[in-house]
Amino acid sequence: xxxxxxxxxxxxxxxxxxxxxxxxxxxxxxxxxxxxxxxxxxxxxxxxxxxxxxxxxxxxxxxxxxxxxxxxxxxxxxxxxxxxxxxxxxxxxxxxxxxxxxxxxxxxxxxxxxxxxxxxxxxxxxxxxxx
Numbered sequence: 001x002x003x004x005x006x007x008x009x010x011x012x013x014x015x016x017x018x019x020x021x022x023x024x025x026x027x028x029x030x031x032x033x034x035x036x037x038x039x040x041x042x043x044x045x046x047x048x049x050x051x052x053x054x055x056x057x058x059x060x061x062x063x064x065x066x067x068x069x070x071x072x073x074x075x076x077x078x079x080x081x082x083x084x085x086x087x088x089x090x091x092x093x094x095x096x097x098x099x100x101x102x103x104x105x106x107x108x109x110x111x112x113x114x115x116x117x118x119x120x121x122x123x124x125x126x127x128x129x130x131x
Contacts, residue, residue, distance in 0.1 A: 051107075051108035054106075058103040084118045093113050
């Protein structure tokens, strides 16, 4: 009896956690005949790739917590910053990036501009294994 009760309680806890995270249940759209989950949803590259991935890379490269890791380029921050201030961004750029020291406050468009136009600064600063 206690084992069954513990399993039920565990199940309820997992369901509650899922609900708190916004997962209510299976997607009702799956019941549609011509709906394919893999091709029917679009991903937002601005926020998924540029804001998500670049923010993570900036943290790995520059955060004090990772300064002893082999991929950290925190010590080369000033050199990278100087390089990025010399980059000529196209007039179509919606947001010119602030100094790289303020990477934690970057908007997705700033991260996009740094990736597209200033990525060579990171390649030259990173150890060959990570470039």
